[in-house]
Amino acid sequence: MIWNEPMECMSRDQMHDLQSRRLKDMVVRVYHNVEFYRKKMQELGLEPGDINSIDDLVKLPFTTKQDLRDNYPFGLFATPKSEVVRVHASSGTTGKSTVVAYTRKDVDIFSEVVARALCCSGVTKDDIVQVAYGYGLFTGGLGLHYGAEKLGAAVVPISGGNTAKQIMLLQDFGSTVLACTPSYAAHLAEAIVEEGIDAATLPLRVGVFGAEPWSNEMRAKIEEGLKIQAFDIYGLSEIIGPGVSNSCQYQNGLHIAEDHFVPEILDPSTLKPMKEGSTGELVFTTVTKEAMPLLRYRTRDLSSLDYSPCACGRTNVRMAKIFGRSDDMLIIRGVNVFPSQVESVLLEIPEAKPHYMLIVDRQGTMDTLEIQVEVDEKFFSDEIAQLNNIRNKIKHRVESILGVSVIISLVEHKTIKRSEGKAQRVIDKRKI
Amino acid sequence: MIIKQLSVFLQNELGRLEEVTDILYKHGINISALCIAETAEYGVLRMIVSDIEKAAEALKEEDFSVKITNVICMETPDIPGELHKALQVLSAQGINLSYMYGYSNGGTARLILKVSDPEKAIELLK
Ligand SMILES: [Zn+2]
Numbered sequence: 001m002i003w004n005e006p007m008e009c010m011s012r013d014q015m016h017d018l019q020s021r022r023l024k025d026m027v028v029r030v031y032h033n034v035e036f037y038r039k040k041m042q043e044l045g046l047e048p049g050d051i052n053s054i055d056d057l058v059k060l061p062f063t064t065k066q067d068l069r070d071n072y073p074f075g076l077f078a079t080p081k082s083e084v085v086r087v088h089a090s091s092g093t094t095g096k097s098t099v100v101a102y103t104r105k106d107v108d109i110f111s112e113v114v115a116r117a118l119c120c121s122g123v124t125k126d127d128i129v130q131v132a133y134g135y136g137l138f139t140g141g142l143g144l145h146y147g148a149e150k151l152g153a154a155v156v157p158i159s160g161g162n163t164a165k166q167i168m169l170l171q172d173f174g175s176t177v178l179a180c181t182p183s184y185a186a187h188l189a190e191a192i193v194e195e196g197i198d199a200a201t202l203p204l205r206v207g208v209f210g211a212e213p214w215s216n217e218m219r220a221k222i223e224e225g226l227k228i229q230a231f232d233i234y235g236l237s238e239i240i241g242p243g244v245s246n247s248c249q250y251q252n253g254l255h256i257a258e259d260h261f262v263p264e265i266l267d268p269s270t271l272k273p274m275k276e277g278s279t280g281e282l283v284f285t286t287v288t289k290e291a292m293p294l295l296r297y298r299t300r301d302l303s304s305l306d307y308s309p310c311a312c313g314r315t316n317v318r319m320a321k322i323f324g325r326s327d328d329m330l331i332i333r334g335v336n337v338f339p340s341q342v343e344s345v346l347l348e349i350p351e352a353k354p355h356y357m358l359i360v361d362r363q364g365t366m367d368t369l370e371i372q373v374e375v376d377e378k379f380f381s382d383e384i385a386q387l388n389n390i391r392n393k394i395k396h397r398v399e400s401i402l403g404v405s406v407i408i409s410l411v412e413h414k415t416i417k418r419s420e421g422k423a424q425r426v427i428d429k430r431k432i
Numbered sequence: 433m434i435i436k437q438l439s440v441f442l443q444n445e446l447g448r449l450e451e452v453t454d455i456l457y458k459h460g461i462n463i464s465a466l467c468i469a470e471t472a473e474y475g476v477l478r479m480i481v482s483d484i485e486k487a488a489e490a491l492k493e494e495d496f497s498v499k500i501t502n503v504i505c506m507e508t509p510d511i512p513g514e515l516h517k518a519l520q521v522l523s524a525q526g527i528n529l530s531y532m533y534g535y536s537n538g539g540t541a542r543l544i545l546k547v548s549d550p551e552k553a554i555e556l557l558k
């Protein structure tokens with residue numbers, strides 16, 4: 001089912017016109033109401049009248065997370081504070097968090113796009129949606145909550161953590177949809193086995209997972225573990241929160257709500273547009289948001305765009321599953337390494353569990369990459385030679401994918417911390 | 433005689449071995465033989481214990497990875513050449529020895545051997 005057919009299935013020409021009209025209106029609003037953007041545009045010699053269609057997007061200035069921090073907390077508001085009905089903030093790992101704001105209309109758009117995303121995942125008003133994303137300043141919990149309500153589903157606002165209770169409610173309430181981070185879903189799948197519960201007996205049928213990059217192999221593993229169909233929901237608080245895009249049943253990318261959020265793919269080093277299908281940094285312009293519209297926000301997420309029609313009937317552009325973050329990218333002896341690559345390899349090796357930690361260090365002038373991997377109990381052997389075989393197999397496979405030599409350390413079952421939110425996968429001990 | 437051996441995966445962390453012995457002690461399990469094989473990063477503790485099922489359960493409960501394997505226990509007179517003779521018999525019949533450990537006391541030596549075919553090895557050593 002498609003939630004909003006007129007907006008999700010229009011022709012590319014119609015979308016071009018709609019985005020153009022909305023962009024022109026948005027540029028006028030930010031130019032007149034946000035000093036930050038007015039200055040930036042003036043520096044580039046731009047006036048609102050120079051923007052006549054979505055093709056002029058490339059002329060506009062960028063926005064970065066640092067710009068949000070510099071204007072903390074309310075410096076980028078484009079409406080009077082009295083129009084704001086909600087704020088969210090992202091937890092900054094360093095320094096100040098970034099604040100985002102919503103007018104009543106923005107909150108409605110947020111619910112609308114999440115409802116579309118859920119519908120895209122096959123969720124209907126008959127479902128019971130267990131929202132195990134954190135509620136609070138993070139957009140995940142409330143975002144899914146209002147979207148599921150808009151769809152007409154029953155919401156179980158359990159928030160993140162408390163695994164025993166999550167499992168109890170999956171059984172007692174018979175939740176049919178689970179929304180959380182993929183790493184937490186993997187954790188729940190393990191915990192369900194430990195409780196001696198057969199996942200096939202749970203009414204749970206759909207997972208809507210996001211807020212961190214995850215691989216297709218991870219999806220297969222979660223689908224197998226929880227006996228569900230798993231969908232990818234993408235979003236970031238700066239743009240609106242979850243619901244910016246979502247995968248459909250054909251699992252060939254995530255349909256972007258591009259009537260609200262116009263995507264571009266840029267080369268992260270030159271910031272020039274890349275040709276369709278290339279992998280680069282995903283950049284969004286929020287053409288309808290009122291309280292805090294952003295021009296060309298650099299997400300740091302790496303993806304690609306596909307404008308070809310999808311078998312599901314939606315014509316909205318599809319972005320490839322996030323490949324990694326340009327921030328997460330580790331440069332090891334000059335080679336770009338993404339934690340997600342390591343994850344995909346581990347998921348293909350039955351002897352290893354997809355719980356891992358990358359430890360980057362520097363010995364002399366040489367970078368070292370140690371990967372701690374938990375050995376699956378079933379493959380533990382009393383013979384050192386067998387264990388070394390497992391280690392060498394992992395080492396060989398990882399090195400062939402990453403293109404750098406690595407140290408594989410086999411660690412005890414359950415020693416790598418399980419996360420209930422975003423997984424911490426990298427420790428970089430290099431002092432640069 | 434074929435007996436069951438309990439192996440435990442140990443990260444090379446001080447105190448991990450002590451945790452194992454503590455768990456076994458608390459469950460009243462006696463260790464009659466023990467050997468640790470280690471590499472630079474991890475080790476494998478192998479033991480012959482009084483109640484192997486109980487010991488394995490107790491360790492699993494504490495998230496240790498454990499494995500139960502068949503090994504052979506061989507008793508020989510504690511005189512030069514006895515072990516050599518036994519090993520010759522095994523290798524002549526194509527039985528591989530993965531590892532062994534043991535001790536001698538009061539004129540007899542008791543050895544624990546991990547071999548590729550425990551049943552056949554026992555027959556040969558009779
Ligand atoms: Zn589709």
